[in-house]
Amino acid sequence: GExxxxxxxxxxxxxxxxxxxxxxxxxxxxxxxxxYKQELGKRPQLIIDIRSNVGExxxxxxxxxxxxxxxxxxxxxxxxxxxxxxVYFCAASGANAGKxxxxxxxxxxxxx
Amino acid sequence: DTEVTQTPKHLVMxxxxxxxxxxxxxxxxxxxxxxxxxxxxxxxxxxxxxxxKLSINESVPSRFSPECPNSSLLNxxxxxxxxxxxxLYLCASxxxxxxxxxxxxxxxxxxxxxx
Numbered sequence: 001g002e003x004x005x006x007x008x009x010x011x012x013x014x015x016x017x018x019x020x021x022x023x024x025x026x027x028x029x030x031x032x033x034x035x036y037k038q039e040l041g042k043r044p045q046l047i048i049d050i051r052s053n054v055g056e057x058x059x060x061x062x063x064x065x066x067x068x069x070x071x072x073x074x075x076x077x078x079x080x081x082x083x084x085x086x087v088y089f090c091a092a093s094g095a096n097a098g099k100x101x102x103x104x105x106x107x108x109x110x111x112x
Numbered sequence: 113d114t115e116v117t118q119t120p121k122h123l124v125m126x127x128x129x130x131x132x133x134x135x136x137x138x139x140x141x142x143x144x145x146x147x148x149x150x151x152x153x154x155x156x157x158x159x160x161x162x163x164x165k166l167s168i169n170e171s172v173p174s175r176f177s178p179e180c181p182n183s184s185l186l187n188x189x190x191x192x193x194x195x196x197x198x199x200l201y202l203c204a205s206x207x208x209x210x211x212x213x214x215x216x217x218x219x220x221x222x223x224x225x226x227x
Contacts, residue, residue, distance in 0.1 A: 043221060
């Protein structure tokens with residue numbers, strides 16, 4: 001089955017700095033890579049996603065890059081703000097539609 | 113309505129009790145999911161329903177019994193649970209687009225405590 005590794009497990013940055021979270025996956029058939037943000041006590045919410053036919057996608061301060069050859073994808077957050085503090089999960093979905101494998105999560109803390 | 117609604121928000125049950133978790137969405141999504149999430153861990157897939165039929169069961173113990181009565185509702189029936197089953201139970205839904213995987217919309221979860 002699919003295996004997703006996520007690093008780092010914790011990340012602390014100063015407000016205004018950039019944050020990068022990386023994930024690797026094992027199944028070359030995976031073709032959809034969403035990123036979810038989960039604030040304390042709240043539900044996971046999709047913040048950005050990318051499909052395997054695209055190398056990069058941006059949405060304001062958030063971007064995701066995908067390297068299919070190396071089987072890794074990364075989340076980039078620029079100009080971080082305290083409200084970006086949360087747990088971020090990457091996920092990979094493949095041939096078995098509906099089944100996503102999540103990374104273990106990254107706790108991001110943005111210090112004002 | 114762009115939300116997935118779960119009830120109850122909190123549930124405390126004894127090991128001999130029978131209870132049910134409920135999930136509802138009105139986004140027209142035809143895929144619905146149950147996830148279990150322990151503290152400081154990622155959501156762990158339990159069941160997937162596609163067009164009201166169970167398509168994935170991740171080897172979940174039979175004390176958890178899912179049900180999808182119609183395209184908007186998803187239930188999880190609980191019976192004879194163990195304390196280690198205490199967790200946040202998340203329901204999610206997705207649009208179905210052929211074989212393409214799509215984003216999951218999560219409910220706020222039911223915080224279950226088994227005593």
